[in-house]
Amino acid sequence: MNNFEAALEVTGLGMLGIFIFMIIFYFAIQAIDKLFPYKQKAE
Amino acid sequence: MDLQSLLPVLYSITWQNLVMISVGLILIYLAIAKEYEPNLLLPMGFGAVLVNIPLTSALTQIDPVTGKALEGALSVFYEAGIANEVFPLLIFIAIGAMIDFSPLFKNPLLLLFGAAAQFGIFLTMMGATLLGFDLKEAASIGIIGAADGPTSIFVSSRFAPNLLGPISVAAYSYMALVPIIQPPVIRLLTTKKERCIHMEAHAKNVSKTSLILFPIVVTIFAGIIAPSSLALIGFLMFGNLIRECGVLNKLSLAAQNELSSIVTILLGISIASTMTADRFVRLDTLMIIGLGLVAFIFDTFGGVMFAKLMNIFLPAKKKINPMVGACGISAFPMSARVIHGMGQKEDPTNYLLMHAVSANVGGQIGSVVAGGLILSLIPLFC
Numbered sequence: 001m002n003n004f005e006a007a008l009e010v011t012g013l014g015m016l017g018i019f020i021f022m023i024i025f026y027f028a029i030q031a032i033d034k035l036f037p038y039k040q041k042a043e
Numbered sequence: 044m045d046l047q048s049l050l051p052v053l054y055s056i057t058w059q060n061l062v063m064i065s066v067g068l069i070l071i072y073l074a075i076a077k078e079y080e081p082n083l084l085l086p087m088g089f090g091a092v093l094v095n096i097p098l099t100s101a102l103t104q105i106d107p108v109t110g111k112a113l114e115g116a117l118s119v120f121y122e123a124g125i126a127n128e129v130f131p132l133l134i135f136i137a138i139g140a141m142i143d144f145s146p147l148f149k150n151p152l153l154l155l156f157g158a159a160a161q162f163g164i165f166l167t168m169m170g171a172t173l174l175g176f177d178l179k180e181a182a183s184i185g186i187i188g189a190a191d192g193p194t195s196i197f198v199s200s201r202f203a204p205n206l207l208g209p210i211s212v213a214a215y216s217y218m219a220l221v222p223i224i225q226p227p228v229i230r231l232l233t234t235k236k237e238r239c240i241h242m243e244a245h246a247k248n249v250s251k252t253s254l255i256l257f258p259i260v261v262t263i264f265a266g267i268i269a270p271s272s273l274a275l276i277g278f279l280m281f282g283n284l285i286r287e288c289g290v291l292n293k294l295s296l297a298a299q300n301e302l303s304s305i306v307t308i309l310l311g312i313s314i315a316s317t318m319t320a321d322r323f324v325r326l327d328t329l330m331i332i333g334l335g336l337v338a339f340i341f342d343t344f345g346g347v348m349f350a351k352l353m354n355i356f357l358p359a360k361k362k363i364n365p366m367v368g369a370c371g372i373s374a375f376p377m378s379a380r381v382i383h384g385m386g387q388k389e390d391p392t393n394y395l396l397m398h399a400v401s402a403n404v405g406g407q408i409g410s411v412v413a414g415g416l417i418l419s420l421i422p423l424f425c
Contacts, residue, residue, distance in 0.1 A: 004173055015158070018409060
């Protein structure tokens with residue numbers, strides 16, 4: 001496999017990987033926010 | 044005794060040394076007069092002068108009489124902090140302690156721009172292979188597009204230490220030039236109507252527990268998916284945990300100030316040890332500088348086009364101003380400020396800052412993830 005073909009494959013996997021990471025982080029944020037919502041402290 | 048014995052430097056200096064000393068002086072000028080990333084460019088510029096004076100004792104030299112190596116301070120710093128990747132990782136602790144992730148909790152969808160705006164990294168990597176660089180060098184050049192100096196240094200010190208000097212100069216120079224690079228690219232890709240899109244405000248508070256859990260959860264997930272990325276992401280998140288835990292304020296401040304300052308000085312001047320004429324005055328350097336610009340342009344392209352793509356599916360009320368997509372790069376908070384400024388120019392009633400900051404924080408995570416993925420993927424193809 002030449003360098004360009006390898007780079008093309010790394011690009012596909014890399015971009016896919018970053019989106020997977022970010023989607024997981026998105027759901028992690030949603031879950032954390034649901035489980036531990038902000039509560040106003042009592043005066 | 045003749046003049047050559049008295050002033051050997053004058054007889055050993057080459058035109059390449061003079062070019063590099065000029066490069067060093069230009070970097071010092073840009074740092075002081077233009078304030079282009081002065082924290083890094085000034086030490087790098089001064090270091091470039093220091094290492095390009097022939098027979099410099101700042102670099103390890105071989106004693107012509109005894110044949111023994113005379114250790115130079117900059118070579119020692121390089122081996123102690125860059126060759127083993129310690130300095131960039133320490134900087135990540137400092138950066139983590141500076142990042143506030145709460146904007147992401149207000150609109151987590153904007154996190155996705157932190158992925159889309161890494162497109163320039165990969166496109167540039169492909170371009171670099173076409174120009175004759177091998178895969179490891181191409182990946183190190185592409186990572187300039189992370190718009191994140193420590194990530195660029197971390198990846199290139201592992202994959203292409205011979206190119207560390209030009210890659211660091213390009214990364215920090217283009218980070219400083221974000222206000223010049225991004226606006227024309229954005230204007231080219233968007234209509235005035237798109238640039239005037241107002242976005243829904245997400246005013247909400249985030250609990251302290253959420254902010255403490257976030258760096259821990261991210262580290263664990265990153266470790267499960269790509270263990271090679273753990274050093275990068277883990278140190279960033281460790282710094283953030285110090286900030287958010289609420290019981291280590293003194294350490295958090297030390298990481299943000301003292302640690303950041305000390306390591307930045309050492310990092311900048313140690314990188315300069317690689318900026319010697321024989322390594323730097325080459326056609327490769329010009330190609331790397333050019334490819335770095337390509338990376339930044341296509342990062343912006345990726346972010347803006349992804350926002351336009353999302354707008355096809357989002358309801359009218361939830362449309363995203365495509366300019367915000369360009370903030371998915373790591374140059375924080377400069378990119379967010381630039382986009383907010385552009386939005387205000389188009390429509391003074393449009394406040395994009397909060398959204399732009401959210402996407403920009405996403406970019407800070409995205410760039411580190413991209414660096415980690417490149418570290419994991421490239422060895423599979425070499």
